[in-house]
Amino acid sequence: MLNVHDFETAARATLDPVYADFIAGGARDEITVRANEAAFSGLRLLPRMLRGSAERDLAVTLLGDRADLPILLSPTAFHKLVTPDGELATARAAAAAGALMIVSMASTVAVGEIADAARAVGGDDVSLWFQLYIQPDLEITEALVRRATDAGCTALVVTVDSPVLGANERNRRNGLNDLPAGLYCENLRDLRDGESGHVRQIAMSPELSWEHIDWLRRTTSLPILLKGVLHPEDARLAVQHGVDGLVLSNHGGRQLDTVPATLELLPEMAAAVAGRIPIVLDGGVRRGTDVVKALALGASAVGIGRPVMWALAEGGEKSVRHLLELLHAELDDTLALCGASGLDDLTPELVRPAGWGHAGQGTCNGGVVS
Numbered sequence: 418m419l420n421v422h423d424f425e426t427a428a429r430a431t432l433d434p435v436y437a438d439f440i441a442g443g444a445r446d447e448i449t450v451r452a453n454e455a456a457f458s459g460l461r462l463l464p465r466m467l468r469g470s471a472e473r474d475l476a477v478t479l480l481g482d483r484a485d486l487p488i489l490l491s492p493t494a495f496h497k498l499v500t501p502d503g504e505l506a507t508a509r510a511a512a513a514a515g516a517l518m519i520v521s522m523a524s525t526v527a528v529g530e531i532a533d534a535a536r537a538v539g540g541d542d543v544s545l546w547f548q549l550y551i552q553p554d555l556e557i558t559e560a561l562v563r564r565a566t567d568a569g570c571t572a573l574v575v576t577v578d579s580p581v582l583g584a585n586e587r588n589r590r591n592g593l594n595d596l597p598a599g600l601y602c603e604n605l606r607d608l609r610d611g612e613s614g615h616v617r618q619i620a621m622s623p624e625l626s627w628e629h630i631d632w633l634r635r636t637t638s639l640p641i642l643l644k645g646v647l648h649p650e651d652a653r654l655a656v657q658h659g660v661d662g663l664v665l666s667n668h669g670g671r672q673l674d675t676v677p678a679t680l681e682l683l684p685e686m687a688a689a690v691a692g693r694i695p696i697v698l699d700g701g702v703r704r705g706t707d708v709v710k711a712l713a714l715g716a717s718a719v720g721i722g723r724p725v726m727w728a729l730a731e732g733g734e735k736s737v738r739h740l741l742e743l744l745h746a747e748l749d750d751t752l753a754l755c756g757a758s759g760l761d762d763l764t765p766e767l768v769r770p771a772g773w774g775h776a777g778q779g780t781c782n783g784g785v786v787s
């Protein structure tokens with residue numbers, strides 16, 4: 418295993434094709450799935466020379482939480498679909514690599530147990546964030562927030578791009594519409610008006626509005642990030658509503674098909690928030706060079722979704738750790754080759770659109786030659 422692509426190939430060879438499709442797939446024609454990766458290939462790095470430093474500092478601090486690398490584990494559901502220990506394996510690997518994990522609300526292990534597993538490996542300094550789908554029943558939502566808070570999660574990542582479930586036609590064709598027997602969204606176990614042992618289904622909330630974000634802001638003192646805001650105007654509104662950070666994400670192309678690649682949106686989003694809150698970008702990040710491009714164009718960190726699922730499927734905990742070590746090494750190597758000694762050295766003039774030489778000189782603003 419030398420890179421993310423190797424894990425993808427190995428996972429496809431190991432997994433039930435129905436689950437391999439669930440992971441790889443996206444909404445409708447998967448135009449956005451492909452666009453995310455293509456956007457990274459469409460940019461070139463223009464390195465600086467003779468600025469060497471013996472070591473590079475890859476550490477990042479986000480909303481008070483320190484991580485050894487600016488590559489987060491984006492929230493992904495149902496890890497027990499691909500490995501018996503499920504999210505316990507992921508959390509141990511992330512803790513060992515010093516990476517920040519965002520636990521999905523749809524985890525197949527309860528968030529408290531995930532946190533215990535992470536701390537058993539990484540000690541009390543390990544940070545975990547919790548991804549939340551605000552439920553139509555706000556008492557249920559409050560109970561979920563309490564569970565995440567009690568587990569020691571230090572931020573809430575509210576996914577706002579899913580008023581309805583994305584239409585994954587691979588899942589429909591494969592007849593995948595439920596978890597296999599014995600797997601549950603454990604964070605929803607025993608929540609109100611269910612008999613003991615009952616696990617609620619996650620509900621999507623088409624009525625979700627800024628009032629819900631205001632309500633959540635009043636309900637918790639944890640930092641709140643919004644995941645899935647795509648329009649710069651919504652980014653400005655997020656700042657106005659007291660949101661602490663954004664995850665610039667199109668859900669890996671799994672919600673509205675044909676939305677832009679997240680990398681294409683990054684310069685406008687960075688301009689809209691103007692450094693007031695951090696932006697984490699996910700979607701199509703597969704290489705250290707991708708991380709450098711995103712950070713150069715204004716992200717504070719990136720997230721990876723599918724690569725973690727592929728590594729889990731390939732070899733569980735040790736493979737996720739290996740994946741994170743590979744990406745750490747790729748990023749370090751890329752920084753050295755770019756003449757950067759740390760993440761702060763990554764600035765927009767390191768990036769050019771492909772074909773820029775033909776159009777004459779210019780700096781890149783995320784694909785826009787100026």
Ligand SMILES: Cc1cc2nc3c(=O)[nH]c(=O)nc-3n(C[C@H](O)[C@H](O)[C@H](O)COP(=O)(O)O)c2cc1C
Nearest residue numbers: 491492493494521576668669699700701721722723
């Ligand atoms: C199998 C799978 C499950 C996911 N589950 C969730 C989830 O529970 N909550 C969420 O907010 N996003 C979820 N996502 C989206 C990821 O958080 C992330 O935005 C996306 O995977 C990033 O793109 P990438 O897979 O190209 O790295 C999921 C993605 C995948 C592939």
Ligand SMILES: CC(C)CC(=O)C(=O)O
Nearest residue numbers: 493494523582619668671
């Ligand atoms: C709907 C969730 C349970 C999972 C999810 O967000 C996804 O599969 O993209």
